[in-house]
Amino acid sequence: MMTLSEMAVDVLTTADGRQKTAKSRAHAARWSAARDAGTPIPVGGATPPLRPSRPAQPELLDPRDVPKRKPGSPQGRIALLHAVAHIELNAVDLHWDIIARFADTPMPAGFYDDWVRAAADESRHFELICACLEEMGSFYGALPAHAGMWRAAEDTAGDFMGRLAVVPMVLEARGLDVTPGMIGIFRKAGADSAVAALETIYAEEVAHVAYGSKWFHFLCGRHDTDPIVAFHALVRRYFKGPLKPPFNEEKRAEAGLPPDFYWPLAEETPARSR
Numbered sequence: 001m002m003t004l005s006e007m008a009v010d011v012l013t014t015a016d017g018r019q020k021t022a023k024s025r026a027h028a029a030r031w032s033a034a035r036d037a038g039t040p041i042p043v044g045g046a047t048p049p050l051r052p053s054r055p056a057q058p059e060l061l062d063p064r065d066v067p068k069r070k071p072g073s074p075q076g077r078i079a080l081l082h083a084v085a086h087i088e089l090n091a092v093d094l095h096w097d098i099i100a101r102f103a104d105t106p107m108p109a110g111f112y113d114d115w116v117r118a119a120a121d122e123s124r125h126f127e128l129i130c131a132c133l134e135e136m137g138s139f140y141g142a143l144p145a146h147a148g149m150w151r152a153a154e155d156t157a158g159d160f161m162g163r164l165a166v167v168p169m170v171l172e173a174r175g176l177d178v179t180p181g182m183i184g185i186f187r188k189a190g191a192d193s194a195v196a197a198l199e200t201i202y203a204e205e206v207a208h209v210a211y212g213s214k215w216f217h218f219l220c221g222r223h224d225t226d227p228i229v230a231f232h233a234l235v236r237r238y239f240k241g242p243l244k245p246p247f248n249e250e251k252r253a254e255a256g257l258p259p260d261f262y263w264p265l266a267e268e269t270p271a272r273s274r
């Protein structure tokens, strides 16, 4: 039987998107069934690849070379969903990578419960958005996608707290800021299945940010460090550039991310109306 780290490496080394998400969901189900039965699967240890396997398509381009399309057209909406699918597939790999990458750091079983559950969520998100793309006559792989998505993982491959600060607490929190606007675009276009998919994603991503905040605070407690000071130092070190307002302060608060975490890292704005 596979250890949890071996399951993670199995997902990371699977190239095809739907095969990757099917394995991800099956492994997640195995982990939770074993936990419920009181016979947990050992975390073990296995070396994750530096970069996860990905399908031959989409072609990965420098963000500057990815053509921009206006969201007011069907082609623009397909491009937007395609970008979301790419983010979700990357998120599947990110959630399994953190499990295997930092398996040497002893963590409570609840940490793995959270990351495995979130990995299963991300897998469903990818599948939901793929179904929407197919309904619109396209598919994941039809358009080029950003090449730089794995950058945050590589930059923080040696720093567990840096990974938590940058991935769930900066990147996934950013998702909470931008998703309502995206839902508005698809609602205006009457694209019901895209609205439903994005609403599911929006609701579930709050928990992912909350897992990040919870376990970041846990590790700060273990090392007796101030969470806000540590967060600011790690984000400045590993995340290039300032955070972009406007922030979804309500959902961020719900996810355990108060304003004193992110406002001091925001780019200068003339009116900070709060």
Ligand SMILES: [Fe+2]
Residues within 6 Å of the ligand: 088, 091, 121, 122, 125, 201, 205
């Ligand atoms: Fe997601």
Ligand SMILES: [Fe+2]
Residues within 6 Å of the ligand: 091, 118, 122, 172, 205, 208
């Ligand atoms: Fe997520």
